[in-house]
Amino acid sequence: MENKIKIGLIGLGTVGSGVFKTLKSFENVEVTKIAVHNINKKRNIDGLDTSIVTDNAYEVVNDPEIQIVAELIGGTEPAFNLIKTAIANGKHIVTANKELLAKHGQELFEFAQQHNRVILYEAAIAGGIPLIMPIKTILAGNRINKIKAILNGTTNYILTKMDVLGESYTDVLTEAQDLGYAETNPTGDVEGFDAAYKITTLATIAFGKRIKLENVYREGITKIRPEDMKAANEMGYKIKLIASAELDEQGRADVRVHPMLVPKSKTLAHINYVTNAVTLTGHPVGEVTLSGPGAGEFPTASSVVGDILAIVSELDKSDYILPMMRCFHTQDAEPIDIVDTENKYYMAITVKNVMGVIGNIGKVCGDNNISVESIVQKQIKDECANIIVITELCKEKSIRNVIGAFKNDPAIISVDSLIRVQL
Numbered sequence: 001m002e003n004k005i006k007i008g009l010i011g012l013g014t015v016g017s018g019v020f021k022t023l024k025s026f027e028n029v030e031v032t033k034i035a036v037h038n039i040n041k042k043r044n045i046d047g048l049d050t051s052i053v054t055d056n057a058y059e060v061v062n063d064p065e066i067q068i069v070a071e072l073i074g075g076t077e078p079a080f081n082l083i084k085t086a087i088a089n090g091k092h093i094v095t096a097n098k099e100l101l102a103k104h105g106q107e108l109f110e111f112a113q114q115h116n117r118v119i120l121y122e123a124a125i126a127g128g129i130p131l132i133m134p135i136k137t138i139l140a141g142n143r144i145n146k147i148k149a150i151l152n153g154t155t156n157y158i159l160t161k162m163d164v165l166g167e168s169y170t171d172v173l174t175e176a177q178d179l180g181y182a183e184t185n186p187t188g189d190v191e192g193f194d195a196a197y198k199i200t201t202l203a204t205i206a207f208g209k210r211i212k213l214e215n216v217y218r219e220g221i222t223k224i225r226p227e228d229m230k231a232a233n234e235m236g237y238k239i240k241l242i243a244s245a246e247l248d249e250q251g252r253a254d255v256r257v258h259p260m261l262v263p264k265s266k267t268l269a270h271i272n273y274v275t276n277a278v279t280l281t282g283h284p285v286g287e288v289t290l291s292g293p294g295a296g297e298f299p300t301a302s303s304v305v306g307d308i309l310a311i312v313s314e315l316d317k318s319d320y321i322l323p324m325m326r327c328f329h330t331q332d333a334e335p336i337d338i339v340d341t342e343n344k345y346y347m348a349i350t351v352k353n354v355m356g357v358i359g360n361i362g363k364v365c366g367d368n369n370i371s372v373e374s375i376v377q378k379q380i381k382d383e384c385a386n387i388i389v390i391t392e393l394c395k396e397k398s399i400r401n402v403i404g405a406f407k408n409d410p411a412i413i414s415v416d417s418l419i420r421v422q423l
Contacts, residue, residue, distance in 0.1 A: 004027075004028055004029055004030040005028060005029045005030070005067055005068065005312045005315060006029075006030055006031075006032045006063075006065050006066045006067055006068075007023065007029055007030065007031045007032065007066065007067075007068050007069075007070065007308060008031070008032065008033045008034070008035075008060035008061070008063060008066040008068070008069045008070070008086075008091075009031055009033075009034045009035070009060070009069075009070050009072060010034075010035045010057050010060055010061075010069065010070065010071045010072060010073055010079075010082060011035070011036070011070075011071070011072035011073040011074075012034050012036045012043065012045075012053070012072075013072070013073075014296070014297045014300075015072045015096055015123070015297065015300045015301060015304065016034070016070075016072040017043070017045055017297060018296075018297035018298045018300065018301030018304075019070060019072065019301045019304045019305055019308075020034070020045060020048070021045065021046075021301070022298070022301045022302070022305045023305060023308070024047060026305075026309065028312060029308065029309075029312060031052070032052060032063070032065065032066060033052050033054065033059060033060045033063055033066060034052055034053050034054070034060070035053075035054055035055070035056065035057035035059065035060045036053055036054070036055060037055065037073075038055070039053060039054065039055040057073075057078065057082050058082070058085065060082075060086075061082050061083075061085045061086035061089060061091065062085070062089060064089075066091060067090075067091060067092065067315065068091060068092045068093075068094065068308055068311055068312070069082075069083070069086040069091045069092075069093055069094070070093075070094045070095070070304055070308060071083055071086075071093065071094070071095040071096075071097060071100075072095075072096055072097075072304070073097075074096075074097050074099065074100075075097070075099060075100070076099060076100050076103055076104065079095075079097055079100050080100055080104055080108070083095065083100075083108060083119075084108070084111055087108075087111055087112050087115050087117045087119075088115060090115070090117070091117065092117050092118050092119075092120075092311045092321075093112065093117065093118070093119040093120070094119075094120050094121070094123075094304055094307040094308050094311070095119065095120075095121050095123075095124060096121070096123035096124050096300060096303070096304055097121075097124055098124040098125065098194065098197040098198050098201065099193075099197045101121055101124055101197070101200075101201045102196070102197035102198075102200040102201055102213045103197075103213060105201060105204070105327075106210060106329075109326070109327040109329075112326075113326065113327075113328075116319070116320060118311065118321060118322050118325060118326060120132075120307035120310065120311065120322075120325060121201070121307070122303035122304070122306060122307050123300045123301075123303035123304045123307070124198070124201065125151070125198050125201060125202050126149075126151060126198070126276045126278060126290075126292075126294050127153075127276060127292070127293055127294040127295045127296065127299045127300045127303065128292050128293045128294070128296070128298075128299025128300060128302045128303055129276060129277075129278065129290050129291065129292040129293075129294065129303075130290065130303070130306075131202070131278060131290060132202075132205060132325075133306075133310075133325065134290070135205055135206055135280070136205065136324050136325055137324060139280070139282070139285065139288075140324070141284070142282040142283060142284065142285050143282050143283050144206040144207065144280050144281065144282035145207075145246065145247040145281060145282055145283075146245070146246045146247070146280070146281035146282070147199070147202060147203060147206055147243070147244065147245040147246070147278065147279070147280055147281075148242055148243075148244055148266075148268060148278075148279045148281075148422070149195075149198075149199065149202070149242065149243045149244070149268075149276070149277065149278040149279065150240055150241065150242065150243070150268055150271050150275075150276055150277050150278075150294075151194070151195045151198040151199065151202075151243045151276055151278070151294065152189050152192075152194050152195045152198075152241060152243075152276075152294070153181070153273075153274035153275070153276060153293075153294045153295050154176065154181055154182045154183075154186065154189035154190070154194075154274075155189055155190055155192075155195070155220075155221050155241040156240065156241065156271065156272070156273065156274060156275065156276070157176055157181045157182075157273050157274050158172050158173060158176055158182070158190070158221065159221060159224065159229075159239055159240060159241065159259075160272040160273050161175065161176070161273075162224065162226060162229050163229045163233070163238065163239070166226050166229070166230065167226060168225070168226055169221065169222060169223075169224055169225070173186060173190070181274060190220050190221055190222055191218070191220035191222065192218040192219060192220045192221075192241065192257040192258065193218065195241060195243045195257045196213065196216045196218045196243070196257045197213070198243060199211075199216065199243035199244070199245055199255060199256075199257060200212075200213045200216055200255070202243075202245070202278070203245035203253065203255050203333075204327075204329060204333075205327075206245070206280065207245070207247055207253065207333060208329060209251075209253065209329060209331050209332065209333035210329045210331065210332045210333060211245070211253055211255050211333055211335075212332065212333075212335070215253075215255065215335035216255045216256060216257065217255070217256035217257070217258065217338040218256070218257045218258070219256075219257065219258035219259065220241075220259075221241050221259055223417065224239060224259055224417070224419075225348075225416065225417060227348065227386070227416075227417075228346075228348060228417050228419065231346075231348065231378065231388050232261050232346070235261075235374075235388075235390065236263060236264050236265075237261035237262060237263055237264065237269070237346075237421070238261070238262050238264060238269040238270075239259055239260070239261055239262070239419065240259070240260060240262050240268060240269065240271070241257065241258070241259055241260075242257070242258065242259070242260040242262065242268070242422065243256075243257045244256050244257070244258075244260075247333075248336065250334075251333070251334070252333070252334045252335065252336045253333035253334065253335055253336065254335075254336040254341055255335070256338060258420060259419050259420075260419065260420050260421065260422045261346050261419055261420070261421040261422065262422045263422065266279075266422065267279060267289045267291075268289075268422075271291060274293065274294065274295065274296075275291060275292065275293065275294065276291065276292065276293070276294025276295075277289055277290065277291035277292075278290050278291075310322065310325070338396055339396050339397045339400070340395075340396070340397070341395075341396050342393050342394060342395055342396070343393065343394070343396060343399075343420045343421065344373070344390065344391055344392065344393055344394075344420065344421035344423065345389075345390070345391045345394070345399050345418060345419070345420055345421060346388070346389070346390055346417065346418070346419045346420075346421055347387075347388070347389040347390075347391070347415060347417065347418055348386065348387070348388055348415070348416040348417040349361065349386070349387040349388075349389065349406070349412060349414070349415050349416065350384055350385070350386055350387075350412075350413040350414045350416055351384065351385050351386075351387055351411055351412050351413060352383065352384060352385075352410075352411045352412075352413060353380050353383050353384060353385045354411055356411075357385070357387075357411045357412070358375060358377065358387065360409060360411060360412075361375065361387065361389065361406075361412075362375065364402055364405045364406065364409070365389075365391065365402055367405075368394075368398045368399075368401050368402050368405070369394065369395075369398055370391050370392070370394040370398055370399065370402060371391065371392035371394070372389060372390070372391055372392070373390045373391060373392050374388075374389070374390045375387065375388070375389045375390075376388045384413060386416075390421065393423070399418070403415055403418065
């Protein structure tokens with residue numbers, strides 16, 4: 001086909017390779033230049049013309065013939081400057097870069113609007129799950145006010161294996177690293193950074209207000225114990241790393257990432273291993289859950305290529321393409337600090353096996369206006385007992401006061417776990 005749309009790729013790793021392989025199936029596009037970090041690295045990609053590969057990414061963004069640039073390297077630099085340069089040179093952008101969007105999305109979208117170019121980013125939130133375009137099109141008539149999501153496959157894999165095998169976090173992490181599901185340095189995943197980047201952008205799009213990354217509360221999975229998994233199961237829950245965003249009646253945003261006990265009656269409780277899922281709640285649709293592969297070569301390439309082809313279909317048809325997919329947010333969401341939220345809580349407490357300790361726990365909770373839903377003594381060993389407490393809905397600041405009070409009680413040895421419970 002003559003007059004093919006010319007595409008430039010920045011990055012030829014797992015996702016970039018999948019994008020290149022997938023685009024070969026479409027006759028109306030052509031990848032004409034690819035930037036890589038190591039030009040001497042051998043790549044097992046059929047049909048790759050090494051003459052179009054460069055280790056200078058600016059050759060891609062400055063190429064006058066390229067109309068669409070797909071940025072697939074991640075991180076903030078040099079991705080930020082490369083994208084701005086490409087936009088200034090009249091190119092449309094497709095990216096899978098969740099960190100860049102969470103930290104610099106506002107500036108990039110405003111810059112793109114000034115130059116009448118679009119940035120599409122379906123792959124940046126949930127890999128192969130169609131999410132951003134459905135929110136901006138099919139669900140555009142809804143007022144979405146709640147998101148509950150599993151957005152990180154690594155942590156979901158680890159928690160699922162801990163649940164199934166009864167093994168410790170450390171043991172399962174090692175296995176996940178050996179299998180390639182976790183990085184050598186897993187901090188970005190297991191401490192919740194990756195999910196925080198994603199929920200920041202997702203909530204911004206769904207709520208129509210800018211969410212600032214610095215206002216997103218974040219807590220990882222490294223303190224989850226096999227004992228917590230077992231106790232949660234016995235009480236009808238599964239433990240998941242949940243990315244959550246809610247708007248209250250005043251339009252304030254409570255956005256966070258942390259482990260939660262999810263009732264087995266909820267769909268997210270049954271999302272296992274590397275699968276991702278997003279539950280959106282709004283009016284008039286009610287509750288909708290989308291699930292699928294959140295990462296991987298071809299699932300992520302599916303979203304990237306879908307964005308590329310969406311742009312291709314509009315080129316030369318309008319001077320202002322894809323208006324529904326552009327960002328026009330003018331208002332920052334007022335954040336709700338985690339200490340001002342209300343939640344249910346799971347507490348695992350090790351105590352001395354002495355008379356009255358359970359009563360003391362209940363009294364401290366009552367003194368801080370916390371009602372206890374259940375309190376169970378799990379086992380006695382070495383003159384110590386394990387106590388599991390589930391609270392009713394209460395203020396975060398109140399539960400923190402309770403934890404502080406427990407430290408001053410000689411009968412309480414330690415608070416081993418404090419995990420919020422999804423309602």
